[in-house]
Amino acid sequence: MNRKILVANWKMNPQTFVEAERLAKAVSDAARKAKGVEVVLCPPFTWLTDLSHKLKFVSWGAQDTFWEERGPFTGETSPAMLKNSKVDYVIIGHSERRRWLHETDQMINKKVLAALRAKLKVILCVGEPLSVRKKGLQAAKNFVKNQLQKDLKNIYNLKPKTHNLIIAYEPIWAIGTGKPDDPAETAEMSRFIKEYLKPKTYNLKPKVLYGGSVTSLNIGRILEYNEIDGALVGGASLKANEFKKIIQWKSIR
Numbered sequence: 001m002n003r004k005i006l007v008a009n010w011k012m013n014p015q016t017f018v019e020a021e022r023l024a025k026a027v028s029d030a031a032r033k034a035k036g037v038e039v040v041l042c043p044p045f046t047w048l049t050d051l052s053h054k055l056k057f058v059s060w061g062a063q064d065t066f067w068e069e070r071g072p073f074t075g076e077t078s079p080a081m082l083k084n085s086k087v088d089y090v091i092i093g094h095s096e097r098r099r100w101l102h103e104t105d106q107m108i109n110k111k112v113l114a115a116l117r118a119k120l121k122v123i124l125c126v127g128e129p130l131s132v133r134k135k136g137l138q139a140a141k142n143f144v145k146n147q148l149q150k151d152l153k154n155i156y157n158l159k160p161k162t163h164n165l166i167i168a169y170e171p172i173w174a175i176g177t178g179k180p181d182d183p184a185e186t187a188e189m190s191r192f193i194k195e196y197l198k199p200k201t202y203n204l205k206p207k208v209l210y211g212g213s214v215t216s217l218n219i220g221r222i223l224e225y226n227e228i229d230g231a232l233v234g235g236a237s238l239k240a241n242e243f244k245k246i247i248q249w250k251s252i253r
């Protein structure tokens with residue numbers, strides 16, 4: 001079985017550096033002993049670079065980036081700045097940013113291209129709302145395909161062809177609701193995404209992660225599918241013991 005990637009998306013948590021450091025240390029200790037997994041921590045920007053320079057055994061990710069390299073863009077952070085701060089991953093296009101910051105597919109596309117150019121590993125989030133999923137898995141696949149088409153526009157112009165693209169399938173209705181997707185359906189969506197991105201225009205071999213109400217109780221059933229390469233974890237990544245169990249998913253199955 002391939003190495004699984006377990007990504008902690010802390011979102012806008014915790015509120016102090018002391019808490020952030022405690023959590024990150026606990027995860028770093030667990031990651032040192034864990035086998036067959038790569039652990040990626042994505043704290044808020046305020047804590048990210050302090051932690052990334054201090055702690056080992058985990059990789060670091062940002063929760064967003066901007067598409068320009070430098071200049072008058074108040075509040076923004078460039079891909080190069082991340083790369084220069086021991087940050088290897090960046091989450092782009094999370095549904096919460098699409099919703100609250102009104103990020104469009106066009107903006108997300110620019111961010112994806114800029115981040116890949118800077119040699120960051122991009123975790124591009126896609127996923128359908130409940131109204132779409134109610135129409136069935138095929139409708140969800142069409143929705144995701146449409147997002148991929150727009151978010152990855154012109155990716156074939158990037159040279160050399162990048163293997164740094166990861167897709168996170170996060171159905172919106174599964175995020176923070178305690179109602180995860182059925183792992184068999186996630187696996188089918190994952191196969192669909194890989195198949196779709198394979199053809200001539202894309203020629204990509206992305207890893208596909210699942211996100212949405214992942215816990216230590218369901219991680220085993222999700223990761224036992226070969227086509228699911230890991231998980232993007234929100235709420236459960238804020239509890240040290242819970243996330244440690246997720247990292248050790250193989251031994252607790």
Ligand code: 13P
Nearest residue numbers: 009175176212213234235
């Ligand atoms: P939850 O794990 O809290 O459902 O959040 C998922 C998510 O949005 C990760 O990016």
